[in-house]
Amino acid sequence: MEDKIIKKIEKLFALAGNNPNEKEAEAALLKAQKLMAEYGIEQSQLTGEKITYATICSKVAPHRINNILAEIIAKSFSCKVIIIYNHEGKKILSFFGRTEFAEAANSTFEFVYKIMVRGGNRATRENGVNPGTKGAAVYYNSYCKGFLLGVKSKTDEQCK
Numbered sequence: 432m433e434d435k436i437i438k439k440i441e442k443l444f445a446l447a448g449n450n451p452n453e454k455e456a457e458a459a460l461l462k463a464q465k466l467m468a469e470y471g472i473e474q475s476q477l478t479g480e481k482i483t484y485a486t487i488c489s490k491v492a493p494h495r496i497n498n499i500l501a502e503i504i505a506k507s508f509s510c511k512v513i514i515i516y517n518h519e520g521k522k523i524l525s526f527f528g529r530t531e532f533a534e535a536a537n538s539t540f541e542f543v544y545k546i547m548v549r550g551g552n553r554a555t556r557e558n559g560v561n562p563g564t565k566g567a568a569v570y571y572n573s574y575c576k577g578f579l580l581g582v583k584s585k586t587d588e589q590c591k
Contacts, residue, residue: 508528
């Protein structure tokens with residue numbers, strides 16, 4: 432009996448995903464969800480895939496700007512940013528979500544972070560100030576603010 436229900440749910444999901452008629456697609460999706468709830472069917476039973484969740488720790492330290500970038504990236508990978516403490520009591524920026532999504536979010540974040548830091552340091556030097564010295568934060572933070580707005584704009588656009 433359960434196999435028949437699972438096949439019916441899978442057909443409804445296929446119909447919802449491939450239907451140009453928005454009303455029919457929505458009706459198929461709602462019917463599939465209703466059957467899953469009614470018969471206690473889990474997503475993993477449909478796909479045969481074992482869904483796992485993980486918290487992936489970043490090498491990038493938490494900081495106001497870094498945290499904002501992490502939130503932007505996490506959202507686009509359906510993850511959450513969590514700041515945890517390691518065994519030494521240091522704060523660690525981490526991503527929580529489906530294992531493959533959290534890993535992708537972390538590696539993307541670390542890559543984009545490096546680009547942001549390089550750009551911020553370049554903008555600081557172009558204004559005649561050495562990064563890390565007095566007055567450098569104005570140029571670095573200004574660059575990072577624009578960078579974050581750009582990344583957010585692009586990821587929001589892609590996530591529609």
